[in-house]
Amino acid sequence: MEILKATNLSKIYQTGESAVYALNDVTLSLQEGSFVAITGPSGSGKSTLLHLLSGLDKPTHGSVHYRDKELYKYNDNQLSVLRRRRFGFVFQSYNLVKELTGWENMLLPIMLDSKKPDEAYLNRLVEMLGIGDRLSHLPGAMSGGQQQRFSIARALANKPAILFADEPTGNLDGKAGREVLTLLRTVSRELGITLVLVTHDMTVAEQADRIIRLRDGQIEHDSGVTP
Numbered sequence: 001m002e003i004l005k006a007t008n009l010s011k012i013y014q015t016g017e018s019a020v021y022a023l024n025d026v027t028l029s030l031q032e033g034s035f036v037a038i039t040g041p042s043g044s045g046k047s048t049l050l051h052l053l054s055g056l057d058k059p060t061h062g063s064v065h066y067r068d069k070e071l072y073k074y075n076d077n078q079l080s081v082l083r084r085r086r087f088g089f090v091f092q093s094y095n096l097v098k099e100l101t102g103w104e105n106m107l108l109p110i111m112l113d114s115k116k117p118d119e120a121y122l123n124r125l126v127e128m129l130g131i132g133d134r135l136s137h138l139p140g141a142m143s144g145g146q147q148q149r150f151s152i153a154r155a156l157a158n159k160p161a162i163l164f165a166d167e168p169t170g171n172l173d174g175k176a177g178r179e180v181l182t183l184l185r186t187v188s189r190e191l192g193i194t195l196v197l198v199t200h201d202m203t204v205a206e207q208a209d210r211i212i213r214l215r216d217g218q219i220e221h222d223s224g225v226t227p
Contacts, residue, residue: 003032003161003194004053009062011048011217022048023059024217032161035188035195036224037208044214046198047166053196054087054164055079066162084109088155088163088193090184092170094147096139102150103135109158118159125153128187145176152183156191163188165197169204181207 011023023045030036030053038046051057053064055071064071066086074082083089096105106125110117126132129149139147148168155163165184169177181204188195197208205211210224 001032002029003067005029005065006049006053007063007065009049009052009064010060011045011052011057012060021217023052025062026214026217026219028212028219028222030162030194030196032194033189033192035185035207035209036197036212037205037210038196038198038212038214039200039202039205040214040220042200045217046200046214048217049214050164050166050196050198054089054162055083056089084112085158086161088158088160090148090151090155090163090165090168092167094139094144094151094171096147096150096154098139101136101138102131102142102146102153105139105150106153106157108154113158115158121159122157125156125187128190129153129183143176144172145179148172148176148180149183152180152187156187156193159191160193162194162196165195167198167200169199169201177204 007027009023009026010021013020013022026049038049040046052059058072071079097108106122107117126135129152131146131149131153134142134146142150168184169180172180184195184197185207187193199205212219213221
């Protein structure tokens with residue numbers, strides 16, 4: 001089942017009298033529960049595409065539909081609520097609140113929604129991510145890999161339909177990066193979450209079910225599309 005669709009998506013930046021296309025007329029659709037990697041060289045438009053698909057930025061032209069509803073017809077408040085409730089985000093920098101414990105960082109999205117925590121679900125996340133022994137620790141007392149695991153837990157706390165990950169292994173050494181990638185793949189599959197991952201590393205991208213390769217703001221190759 002289709003969960004996200006982008007049609008003729010472009011992002012143009014004006015620099016003086018010239019126009020720079022960060023993304024140029026991209027059309028694609030994502031299936032529910034799939035693991036999709038977006039890759040390409042630096043400046044190819046990877047992060048721009050992720051930001052437009054997830055409602056973090058608005059396109060110059062084109063549309064994005066989440067479950068048949070157009071993202072950019074929501075007002076800013078509606079879009080913020082949608083992102084908080086239906087989308088999860090993991091970035092290269094962990095963005096944990098340094099004054100809060102691991103457990104408190106995990107609960108942040110739920111607290112922002114004034115919802116009662118689903119403790120059985122949260123405990124399952126803790127077990128799957130292997131962070132039970134760090135729940136009471138502050139981020140400063142954690143390794144980079146541990147902080148990224150809590151970042152993933154926080155992104156999943158509200159039971160999102162889609163998890164967007166932008167270079168999630170970029171700040172980690174090889175071993176920690178491989179562990180985080182394995183966790184992302186395992187958690188998304190076991191929970192039925194669509195995973196959209198941006199990476200410049202083809203060894204990371206090859207773990208996905210589908211690879212979309214960008215160059216100069218356009219799709220150069222899409223393994224999910226039959227020529």
